Amino acid sequence: MSVTTTVQAVRLEGDQYSTTTKAEETPEQVCATGGYPAPSVPEFEDPYIKRQWQLEHMAAVFRVFARKGFTEGTAGHISVRDPVEPDTFWINPLGIHFGLLKARDMVQINEDGHVIGGNRVAVNKAGFQIHGAIHKARADINAICHTHSPAGKAWSTFGRPLDIINQDACTFLGIQAVYENFGGIVLERDEGQRIAAALGKTNRVAILQNHGLLTTGSTVDEAGYLFTLLERSCEVQIMVESSGLPKRIIGKTEAEYTAKAYQDPKTLYLEAQPDLNYEIEDSTSPPTASNNHSTIQPEP
Numbered sequence: 001m002s003v004t005t006t007v008q009a010v011r012l013e014g015d016q017y018s019t020t021t022k023a024e025e026t027p028e029q030v031c032a033t034g035g036y037p038a039p040s041v042p043e044f045e046d047p048y049i050k051r052q053w054q055l056e057h058m059a060a061v062f063r064v065f066a067r068k069g070f071t072e073g074t075a076g077h078i079s080v081r082d083p084v085e086p087d088t089f090w091i092n093p094l095g096i097h098f099g100l101l102k103a104r105d106m107v108q109i110n111e112d113g114h115v116i117g118g119n120r121v122a123v124n125k126a127g128f129q130i131h132g133a134i135h136k137a138r139a140d141i142n143a144i145c146h147t148h149s150p151a152g153k154a155w156s157t158f159g160r161p162l163d164i165i166n167q168d169a170c171t172f173l174g175i176q177a178v179y180e181n182f183g184g185i186v187l188e189r190d191e192g193q194r195i196a197a198a199l200g201k202t203n204r205v206a207i208l209q210n211h212g213l214l215t216t217g218s219t220v221d222e223a224g225y226l227f228t229l230l231e232r233s234c235e236v237q238i239m240v241e242s243s244g245l246p247k248r249i250i251g252k253t254e255a256e257y258t259a260k261a262y263q264d265p266k267t268l269y270l271e272a273q274p275d276l277n278y279e280i281e282d283s284t285s286p287p288t289a290s291n292n293h294s295t296i297q298p299e300p
Contacts, residue, residue: 041219041269047083054080054220055090055103058143060279061224061272062092065147066099067279068228076147077127080106080220081135087111089135091128093121102283111136126185129192134216137196143220145227151235152213159209162233164250165240169233170258171226171268177203182210204263205230218265225272 044050058080070076076098079091090106092098108117113128115121131144155162161176162169179198183191195214199206205226206214213230217223240247250258261267 079131133192133196143223155234173259221272
């Protein structure tokens, strides 16, 4: 005689409807099966090797952004905290198209905004004010992305967070902030500090009122993927809102379960790899059938 256990799931409007029981899984178990581990964030004993790896991935994220259409004149910047001198960070040069950027183009600046290493050229002043304030306020953040992407600019006019209306949007559950005061172009340090304060101590993405999107991460891979997902999620929500039809929000239990897996830095790093591998492979050699990112050689 067999006994069958039935798990009930009732879905009604709102977020107080789930009675499902979920098994605990690690991020690796969520993303991969088959007896082999999923690719994970590499560890480095030599901080100089880590620096080069970060810069190559930073450049690849820029090229992903270019391919996805996130460019707007000289606006937009990505920064990465330096593993050798953690009170400094690397940022893109002013006036170079995202699609042209390589690791050798990046600029190292200190907390006063002075160029101290890398490519000796000017950087975006607004970029320094925003990124410098966040890096100083949040030691847990190693990378920051901000651009004037189309859907992000459109959604930012509403000054409200995204609704949790689909599986991917669960990634942003409890980690999105809204900076509600548009103070004009960010040329002063106090405006950058206000944006950092709005991000708070634990939020990882921000919607900047009448401005655009900002994402952060423990790696540039993570911050970059969060940005592409946030931009696409803004686009999807605008489509949903424009339909005029009632929308159903994902329930609290299901959203929290999904967010727990999706928000893990290892998961977010892994999610970034298809786009990054495409860009890195494209810059070094013709694409191959292999998806083993560990075989990718540094860019020339």
